[in-house]
Amino acid sequence: MTSKEQKIQNFDPNGVGDSSGNLFGLPFTVEESEVVIIPMPWEVTVSYSAGTAQGPQAIKDASPQLDLFEPGIKDAWKLGVAMEDVSMEWAATSEALRDKAEAYINWLEAGSPEVGRGEFEHLPAEVTAKGEELLAWLNQKSLAYLEQGKLVGVLGGDHSTPLGLMHALAEKHEEFGILQVDAHADLRDAYEGFEFSHASIMFNALKLPQVKKLVQVGIRDICQAEAELAEQSNGRVTIFYDATLKENLYAGDSWKKECKKIIAQLPQKVYISFDIDGLDPKLCPATGTPVPGGLEFEQAVYLIKQLVKSGREIIGFDLCEVAPGESEWNGNVGARLLMKLVNWMAVSQQRLEAQF
Template sequence: MVSKEEIIAKFDPNGPSVPGSLYGLPFGMEHSELIIIPAPWEVTVSYKAGTADAPKAILEASTQVDLFLRDIPDAWKMGMHLLPVAEGFEEENRKYRDLAMKYIQWLESNEEEWITDNLKIIPNAINEICEKVNIFIKSQATAYLNAGKMVALLGGDHSTPLGYINALTEKFGSFAVLQFDAHADLRASYEDFNYSHASIMYNVLKNPNITRLVQVGVRDLCEEEAAFINNSNGRVLTYYDEDIKRALFEGVAWHTICKEIINQLPELVYISFDIDGLDPKLCPNTGTPVPGGLEYNEVIHLIKEIVRSGRAIIGFDLNEVSPGEDEWDANVGARLLYQLGSLMGASMGRLHLID
């Protein structure tokens, strides 16, 4: 069997990337330290669809990403491997997405005085299939975690990482979630779907091992979510985009804001990244874009400072990337994924981040 060292010696990281593997890397699953689970699932998307196309689009766009990072020069040697999509996963997504749309269209028609028997059963059917997806993803994540791999998840909509996060609590115990997002995602349910993308953090917080949720960039939420945050006794700490911008306008350095955010995090951190947390110019095709948001380099700086603080990033997800026709969103998503994976590796001692 060819060793990883032999593969590295034969690979030219400066050459043109060959399509077929993530970033054109020469490693399969065995020699990759980071395993990325694709979850092309968007059954409960409530506005614009397209996030189910993200894993494939990001895989294709990844060949345009140069492997050299100035402060993690050997990042590519760690190995990142995107698993193939499970058989039947995409077909089930299409089937249940069509079903959910029938119910959403009925809700939006404002004709709630009538409902057919076929419509009545849709929410339960969607909730049941989403629960099965959570169980499946949890089993996938558990298997690779038990094999000593680092694991990440690539959605899909933002409902997808629930099972994976629950798997991480069984591996690591308690930790905090750092959420980059335009939305709070704290609704008990949305459009009668318990596992909606708008409910992911509400569902995550059902797990008592999630000690704190720190949200960054939120700028669109409902009254119910604001009350949830205010009544959480500090378990949910939200850095609203409006407040961040005001501090910046008044002369507070972004680095200072980052230090304040990091001080709210324990030693173990999970990053949940909804790409709509970024300024919409970086993700114009995402399902629910909102004006405002973070710049790409602001995000990378914050995550690097987390690593430099000595905290461990034990996992992450990247969601809500909808490629669009020009694949700009996939380009940004591919670069963000590479940074997230490399910085996770550095925080876990698999790579070294240069100060």
């Protein structure tokens, strides 16, 4: 009997959540797990409110509160999921650079006066260099797990963080699509001078030729250049604006019908990029750039389930922009969404058995 089998035999899924365990109070190590979550405590380029660098730990801390039964999925907890320890080195680097970046952003917002130009003109290059290091680090780490046959998810941190996982998946798959749930399009070219800005993640993802399609859902805060990029993409980028989705629902369409439209735009292999601000901000009040509107929690989960029901394969995911706030609410919602992403990715890969 393997160590994992012994743990499954001895673990009580109906017991009190063990805060000393791994994610969701489960007993599994990274080595024993089929799904590995890589935490990314990084928020250097956040342009409104900070805090998301503490998101991974906040989600882990809240996760033992969750019950483990997943309706429709047999013995989901036995899959084996674990999160790596949060890198204190990257957290410290993020904090140090964030202080500089915040001063730089304030300088930009003041009209880039001559006073301070010497101090700030080289900062974007410094931040970009560290962003390249972070990308390479995550790419290498993700590839190592993928080579072991594990499934990988990234837990941000700001939305710039998962690019390294996307690069790793591009090395493993000839083509795939991205399903992005977000309030923002994140299609800006080096926003505020930062090549690896949280507002530029999808602009950067589109540089990967393996990304054949980007489908954005819940968008409700977007600049003209981003909208034009999508319109001029020859169908490579499709935006489902939050307002349009809501208008269709108000006119009598079902959410199932809207989900079918969304999923029809995606290829067989799909990466899910989930910014928590894609949800209604009552579910994520501490997130860095909240916007009124958005999806309800169960709407988002239904979309993911319908994606899997369609026969498509989820090859990886990220969950970003969760910030702790004054209570555990943000981490609690983030943990619940993380569990859904893990379980339904596993179902899509036939690692778990589900009934629809």
